[in-house]
Amino acid sequence: MDNILSARALMGISLGFHIIYATIGIGLPLMLMIAEGLSLRTGDELYHQLARRWMRPAGVLFAIGAVSGTVLSFELGLLWPRFMAFSGPLIGLPFSMEGFAFFTEAIFLALYIYGEHRLSRRMLFLCTIPLAIAAAASAVLVISSNAWMNTPTGFRLVNGALVDVHPFRALANPAWAHEAVHGTLAAYAATGFAMAGVYAAALLRGHCSDYKKRALTLALAVASMSLPLMLISGDWAAMTVAVQQKPKLAAMEALFTTTSGAPLIIGGWPDPASGKVLYGIRIPKLLSFLAYRNPDALVEGLDAFPHGTIPDPRLVHPFFDLMVASFFIMLVAAVWFWWLRWRRREVPLDKWPLRALLFASPFGLIALESGWLVTEFGRQPWIAHGHMRVAEGMTQQTGIDLILFTFVSVYLALTTVLLKLLLQPASIGDRAETIQGDRHVDS
Amino acid sequence: MWTLENLAAGAVCLGLVMYTVFGGADFGGGIWTALASGPRAPEEREGLFNAIGPVWETNHIWLIFVVVTLFTAFPRGFAALFTALLVPLVIALIGINFRGAAFAFRHFGRQTGKHIPFMASIFAVASMLTPFALGMAVTATATGKIDFVNGWVQAEAWFWIGPFTLVGGLVGLAICAYLAPIYMTVRTEGELQNDFRRQGIIAGLVLGILTTVEIPVAMVDAPLFASRLLASKGAPFVAMAVLSGATAMVLLWRCRFLWAQIAAAATVTLTITGFASAMYPDLLIGQLSLAAAAAPAATLSAFFSVLVIGIIILVPSLLFLYWTFRGEPNPELPRLWRD
Numbered sequence A: 001m002d003n004i005l006s007a008r009a010l011m012g013i014s015l016g017f018h019i020i021y022a023t024i025g026i027g028l029p030l031m032l033m034i035a036e037g038l039s040l041r042t043g044d045e046l047y048h049q050l051a052r053r054w055m056r057p058a059g060v061l062f063a064i065g066a067v068s069g070t071v072l073s074f075e076l077g078l079l080w081p082r083f084m085a086f087s088g089p090l091i092g093l094p095f096s097m098e099g100f101a102f103f104t105e106a107i108f109l110a111l112y113i114y115g116e117h118r119l120s121r122r123m124l125f126l127c128t129i130p131l132a133i134a135a136a137a138s139a140v141l142v143i144s145s146n147a148w149m150n151t152p153t154g155f156r157l158v159n160g161a162l163v164d165v166h167p168f169r170a171l172a173n174p175a176w177a178h179e180a181v182h183g184t185l186a187a188y189a190a191t192g193f194a195m196a197g198v199y200a201a202a203l204l205r206g207h208c209s210d211y212k213k214r215a216l217t218l219a220l221a222v223a224s225m226s227l228p229l230m231l232i233s234g235d236w237a238a239m240t241v242a243v244q245q246k247p248k249l250a251a252m253e254a255l256f257t258t259t260s261g262a263p264l265i266i267g268g269w270p271d272p273a274s275g276k277v278l279y280g281i282r283i284p285k286l287l288s289f290l291a292y293r294n295p296d297a298l299v300e301g302l303d304a305f306p307h308g309t310i311p312d313p314r315l316v317h318p319f320f321d322l323m324v325a326s327f328f329i330m331l332v333a334a335v336w337f338w339w340l341r342w343r344r345r346e347v348p349l350d351k352w353p354l355r356a357l358l359f360a361s362p363f364g365l366i367a368l369e370s371g372w373l374v375t376e377f378g379r380q381p382w383i384a385h386g387h388m389r390v391a392e393g394m395t396q397q398t399g400i401d402l403i404l405f406t407f408v409s410v411y412l413a414l415t416t417v418l419l420k421l422l423l424q425p426a427s428i429g430d431r432a433e434t435i436q437g438d439r440h441v442d443s
Numbered sequence B: 001m002w003t004l005e006n007l008a009a010g011a012v013c014l015g016l017v018m019y020t021v022f023g024g025a026d027f028g029g030g031i032w033t034a035l036a037s038g039p040r041a042p043e044e045r046e047g048l049f050n051a052i053g054p055v056w057e058t059n060h061i062w063l064i065f066v067v068v069t070l071f072t073a074f075p076r077g078f079a080a081l082f083t084a085l086l087v088p089l090v091i092a093l094i095g096i097n098f099r100g101a102a103f104a105f106r107h108f109g110r111q112t113g114k115h116i117p118f119m120a121s122i123f124a125v126a127s128m129l130t131p132f133a134l135g136m137a138v139t140a141t142a143t144g145k146i147d148f149v150n151g152w153v154q155a156e157a158w159f160w161i162g163p164f165t166l167v168g169g170l171v172g173l174a175i176c177a178y179l180a181p182i183y184m185t186v187r188t189e190g191e192l193q194n195d196f197r198r199q200g201i202i203a204g205l206v207l208g209i210l211t212t213v214e215i216p217v218a219m220v221d222a223p224l225f226a227s228r229l230l231a232s233k234g235a236p237f238v239a240m241a242v243l244s245g246a247t248a249m250v251l252l253w254r255c256r257f258l259w260a261q262i263a264a265a266a267t268v269t270l271t272i273t274g275f276a277s278a279m280y281p282d283l284l285i286g287q288l289s290l291a292a293a294a295a296p297a298a299t300l301s302a303f304f305s306v307l308v309i310g311i312i313i314l315v316p317s318l319l320f321l322y323w324t325f326r327g328e329p330n331p332e333l334p335r336l337w338r339d
Ligand code: HDD
Pocket: A150, A175, A178, A179, A180, A182, A183, A184, A185, A186, A187, A189, A190, A230, A231, A233, A234, A235, A237, A238, A239, A241, A323, A324, A326, A327, A363, A364, A365, A367, A368, A369, A370, A371, A372, A373, A374, A375, A378
């Protein structure tokens, strides 16, 4: 494979791998905080037990999050040294701040895990607060550097040299707000659904217990509360993209030609050769309305931008639709469950609503991964939008395909052993739950 | 002297020292897991494993700190380093991955008793790969062999393999193998403690020999580095490192374990600081100065303001952590995997 393709594939695979563990690292602390808080509030031991039990597999997942994150920070230099030489002074700051968030996370995690006999319940609960905050902060910060790649600010270029460098302005770049809010909430939605799916599966198998019902309700409550926020923040993201990153919007919506009163195209396969979308469903004027709140607004299509500066809609449009479709799948399953729960004042144990939940449970992570693919593929061919192309940011080293092969093998090996461990039959009674507690890793 | 880029270089050096003194010992644990022999080998392995389990992830963050500080404060240096040293860094990364994962897996798999021997061996071998490769990568910056063409690094595939860097890799290994058993003497008793004492003494001798050999090798293979190391800048550190290393040996010999631990950490700190002082004022010796590699002043001052705020958050949290777990390590303490 040629060097640049290998480098892009390697970066994408590494990020796609890391984000699974990072997501759990963000979502789980919030769950812990809520469970410990409820336990304190109601005096109910079960919530505390719930939280303690989640910790066991979490240790493994956190460790893989840490090593895969290390790979990423090295890859920034190994694959994209020229990009980093240019952007390091601007995006280094959020990464430095993220380092402190990691430290804080590690410290309070250690306190929470090993402090069971040394700290009061109240203290344990209080430890989960900085834990949850630090986890969310690390997402918000790393996303800032990604947002900078989409909307680079805080500097001027004079003859290729950086001048007028304002690192804090780079940190607070225009795309940061919507990406940070939408991207961090996504972790809660994804973790919540994945965990709910695990307990739905257990209940379906007929191992009914108070513990599982409580866990299912809690996980799904967190997920369901994030869902409407995902819709609102997603809409905000799309409106902001329409202003800041017009080629990305055109690729997302598979809009080849500039149109006023543009239709929303759902599904279909964008065909650049003919400039048409095959088999898509069109809803007249909806795109103009969604993007600009005006059904007759003019929306720039891919033809509005110079050749060689636009992303490939075949990579962007399907993933955008997948993200939005995942949202609706999760919505249906969640609404069904809560409806029955509200009607009966009891966790419904019927087959179909639980099956629906089980089916919906991987879609949080699917939406999250595909949302990232929209963001990343939609930025192409730029590594820093408008300033540096991906090819210009790359290393001059050759043989990247070998490195790609090496790391794909490493990831495959890690995943195989992880799955083998987490899925192996339990040797100790109630471990079954926690072990299945991690099925979502493979989904 | 107190310019922003020198302070930033100090931060990189501090990160490197912390990573070696804390993370290095974790790697050393892996090395001795592989080398352990004799009747108490299983207990030795178990002890090493238990000691590292809770801390390696925190210790590991120092490496991230080094990488992030490099690309924030020395973006051009970072780009040059990571271009030229691609291969050894990839090797180090593979080791880091396997080691971290093997650790976590082994912890998790403990209850079922499965997988452990296989995992343990991966963990051990990977532990050797990483310090060796990192040792080579760090010493490669002192060879003056990284080519620049028009101010941009031109990667020569295998320049980083030479007598000086090979010994450098071995020194990296020896540092890790030296720290782990010495730290273990403080946590063990009786026969086991004596085993670790013996291992510490052996590793100390090896480390002493290797660092001594490195000096004549450097004269041939990295002459600029050698001349700076033996001149007024480096020499005091070399002398102090020798003194501190000898002290550590005596203390070990006389079973003053707590002090031996401190002296050993000081020896390693002085060795690294000595290396850094001989590099000063360059990032790549004779080729790229700190000043030329540094980010604009606005970035450096922003970096330090973040550092200060971070420390204000971090220090009380760390103190609380140590305060909570003060006193004797309680065996009744619930372990993560055993509740
Ligand atoms: C649980 C996951 C999830 C769900 C249900 C949704 N999204 Fe999303 N979306 C993400 C997870 C995500 C993400 C992975 O977190 C992204 C990638 C980058 C980012 O900031 O968030 C993202 C990016 C992203 C972007 C690109 C932002 C940019 O590149 O600057 C847009 C326009 C939307 N989303 C829009 C939506 C809409 C209209 C949704 C409707 C219902 C929606 N998303 C649901």
